[in-house]
Amino acid sequence: MNTDCWLLVTADGWGGAFRIARALPGRLTAVVIGPRLLAEQVAAAGPDEVRWTDPGPVPAEAWGAALAGAAADAQPGVVLSTTDPAARVLLGAVAGRMHARLVPAAVALAVEDDRLLVRRAAVGGETIETLRCTGPVAVTYGGDDVAAASGAAAPVTPVELAAAPLAVIASEPLAVASGLEDADRVVSFGRGVRARDDVSLVQGLAAALGAELACSMPIADDLGWLDKSRYVGRSGNQISPALYLAVGIGGAPQHMEGVRGARVVAAVNNDPEARIFRTADYGIVGDLYDVVPELTKAVRNLPSKELEQ
């Protein structure tokens, strides 16, 4: 089994993918289409080689066909990317050209009896399936992101490849709620809060915790109780606070995508079957109208220095 691996990188967040690629016995080539700094960071993690193409202002996806051609020559046995859209497009181009299988959401790779075993997250991560593959395999990484370990730095070889005519013709900064992105603590609420006037209840808890206030999408989009720049989720903010406290939020997968990077997730919900309890670390089953005032009180009773960030 050929376990030479190509890891396709176009943006940050490649640490987890790198780790499962490095676990294979073959030669690891990192193919970076991005700024020089990114190529150097990947090189420091210790692949065997980094092939780097500087896209300048052009979307990395423009190099799909050229990379596919290069892969057809080099014939890696395994090709890996994150779920980053650009890296995925490159992966698809390579897989199509090589007639490789493409397994999404891989969390581990191993070789057994000269065959590649791919463990993949299925049903939204509720179960892990093991697949035995022959022939070239492309996978997207579906595990948690981890910081890349440092290894023996690899050389970075600049590679010139032909690009398809894709171009960014306009770019405007998105509105970001000040403070939410790098907040240490975030208190967030959802449709469990019944009226606009009750928002102050949650606000009080956030203030006591020295936390930023956020919400689920319907609170901002449908009800307009908070600004749209404050909702969390796939289509809103993706944040990584130390504490994310969700009050009256159901825990839809689209919402939870926004807090995958949070260290501790806690939830208050009156439904013991609420989906959020499946992914949270801590929870209180109870009516938020009873629990939130008590939480606020309990936090206020803490010695004040404990809440300094």
Added chain:
Amino acid sequence: MRVVVVYKWARNPTDALVRSDGSIDWRNARMTAGEDDPAALAAAFAIAAGSDGEVLGLTIGDGDASWALARGVERAWSVADAPSLVDNAATAAILAAAVRHLGEVDVVVIGDSRQDAGVPVALAGELGWPALVGLTSATTVDGRLQAARKVGGAAQTVLLPTPAVVGIAAEADVDRAPGMKELLAARKRPLTRLSLAELGVAPDDPESLGCAKPDSTPARVFAGEPAETAAQLVAALRSEGVL
């Protein structure tokens, strides 16, 4: 532009039951409209409208193919015997064969599913076309295909050549349930069935060695008197070092 919109091409993971041994019971789940399908359909119409084009529907498997016909698509094709597969490249190969069967096509629009994140990109790879995925919308301006996306804190507009594949990731549920008139109209619209044999594809999956539940610690959930549970949670958060 001649636009193909791919819809109802996967089963919904919320229709599956994971048993305690980790095995999956799909409970006879059928392929359904994905959460990104309505946004993909809207993009297909926007691309066609900007270019005096037309939108053709393409679906696979056992889902109800009239979904798109009841939402304004005039003609659709269904590869009804296509199975649900783990290998995203195999699914993409079926779709690519069907797209080729439709003749000259300028743009393929498909929902950029979280569950099967490899299908849109493998479809582009199989066709050998450029692609963008993770898009919020797409349209045609002055005869040229352009797409919108959010990247690194910016909203970008990107111009791409045709033919191309565009993968739309919905930002919200934009589906509009069709009315009686649309449902009736859908019945009269042509739906052509294709088979894998006709398309010359014989998809298969890698061998599965079984499933197991991941190691994860369940939530510590407090229930009881509000004052007590509040104190318990605060104590737990303090011991985690986040308070």
